[in-house]
Amino acid sequence: MTITQYYILPTALIPNSPRPLLHYTNVLPAIAKGEDGFDRVDPVAGYTLFKKNGWQVAWIYRYGATQRSHFHPEVHECMIVLSGRATIRFGAGDISDDLHQNTHGDAWEKGTLVTPVTPDDPRGSAVIPGGTPGVYVVPSGGVTLEAKAGDVFVIPAGVAHKTLNTRPAAAFQLMSPGVGLSFGDSESKMPSTLASISLSGFTMMGAYISTEWDSAIRGGDFEASWMVPRPASDPVFGTGPEGLCGTWFGIPGSERVSMLRS
Template sequence: MVEIKKYHLPPTHLIPNSPQPLLHYKGLLSEPSKRRPEDIHDTLDGNGWETQCIFRYGPTQQSHYHSRIHEAMVVLSGAAVIRFGVADTDPDPDKSAWGGAREEGGVEIAAAAGDVFVIPAGVAHKTHDATPSAAFSLLTPGEGRGIPAPDVREALAGVRLSGFTMMGAYPKGCGSWDFSVGGDDVGNFEASWNVPRPEKDPFLGDSPDGIVGQWTGSARPKGRTP
């Protein structure tokens, strides 16, 4: 049975976060045979989610969130720490990763190959301490907001994984992801909070163990307000 961890992240001064919990399916795909990108794509596609990218992550990145779309992130290789729920307070991502230039609060989660995260719209995330060390790179064709290939499954099968890599997928028909940083939506956090829940969980489908049971209707999150 999959281990599911839930994290309720209240809004900060700069980040909407969400009334829905961040879900971490720890070790869901821990067996290497389950981490073939093309097979993962088949599962996502069958549950109404679109594979849009595979990125290899560098040492760190800017904290950001997707303001109008939910995201599923699948760790394909490597390990890293992912910080959720707070904004950077310095444009230098190194200072925010290791120098304390960030908002108070949030949660840091050790991510390993086989983990899956289902991230509600509005929840900030930032990857750092990625191993093995490698340069940041998009590994799939296109610009990361969809895979422009005649056969997406074939394109994914051709990806060679190295370093810390994650696949990003999003509910079908909801467009592509944006890259919002702290402060973008102050005064309009409700737009992220009210993004509709997808019909199915990206991996658990109709099971109440996934978002079908864990995400309720839209509601104003508790905690700090903008």
């Protein structure tokens, strides 16, 4: 497993966060390859891991070719890839409603190259305590990452994300029971229900600390997103220092918020 942190600065449209986006690779091992040749992981194992650490699983979606960039202003989110591969663009807003243009064209807030944080990097020292391997500062405009089965993303409130270039190609579909907000009354049956789901295309499982969550595509109260309290535990590492308990420093300090305003 590798752990990478991305501090993503705000844009004109997206608040992003003083806390880092966390990317954990190979959290769960592949259990099989589908007929399409892509790895898959056990959704029951993902569900059990998140639930053990106090995160409420809300949905399993099979993603289509693209979607609108969006963020959650008042809640942190985690997602685990269950099957397939895709590109996820974090931290950048769409500047057109045309899905072709904001996916394949120029209609999005393009960023610059991700740069490693070093001890003498003024951007790094303003955001985190010193230079650390696997920690990056992302200048305004976001970062594009590849996602594969077994990867987990822990996304601070306010950080935009957009899934595109999904492989293998498939139509968008909610794979879990309910309406995509929570599993509701079927919670007690979830292990058997999840085991019966036939994964195809690029699928992810999403979870939140609360069963109530919101979504936006641009604007809003940036500082309110920055001040959403830190969860008591990480969805993968619990209270261990490897996860958000060791990388998200409670309510962001005034120095970090001031840096984000500049």
